[in-house]
Amino acid sequence: MRVAALALSTLLLAGCATAPQLQAGISRSEDVLAAYGQPRRIWPEADGGRTLEYSSQPMGRHCLMVRLGADGRVVSLEDGLSAASRARIEPGMTPEQVSRILGTERSRVFFRLSGEDVWDWTVEPDQIGYGLRFNVHFKDGRVVRTSQSMVFPNRRFPGLDD
Known part of the structure; x- marks a missing residue:
């Protein structure tokens, strides 16, 4: 788990918030699993899609959230712990x-x-x-x-x- 968290942190710190091999609208859930392994949690979405959570806590500083559509294609990738994401907490x-x-x-x-x-x-x-x-x-x-x-x-x- 620490190796995966370190790899994710290194990738995000290098300025690559989205992995080069993953592209919204093109990449599929199989591509995400091949790149990052099993997610910590899977969040179901109302439209039939799901969000895969790749948290690096407690030692890391990022949480990659990969949103998949109902068809299994990547819709978006974002760091759940970015300043913009933290600002959404009300x-x-x-x-x-x-x-x-x-x-x-x-x-x-x-x-x-x-x-x-x-x-x-x-x-x-x-x-x-x-x-x-x-x-x-x-x-x-x-x-x-x-x-x-x-x-x-x-x-x-x-x-x-x-």
Whole structure:
């Protein structure tokens, strides 16, 4: 799993948000499976198509979402953790709606005093020198807000962010 996540992260970091061998309208589901393997999750779509989720969490910073039409052809490829995708998260959304956009989360923490369940994703930072997490705060099963957390390198234990 880590090898697949590393390969996906490397591909996306290289500026190739869409794999060269995959093209919308031409490539088929078999091509996607050959390029990326089995998805972490498969989301059914109302039109008979489906979205394949290739999340690199907890260590990676991307989540490739491959939308397939009912005919099995690639409709679109996008990074579910891009700034544009994160901006789509709004108050009132359900956990399922959030997961369909961002993919599988890195972790979940419940804060008893505030009653918030906070999910987070590792994302690309705005600058080098630290890590960045995108947080979605749920209360009573609905998004109440989002936030970001900076993660500075651990000097005592290099390579560990937490």
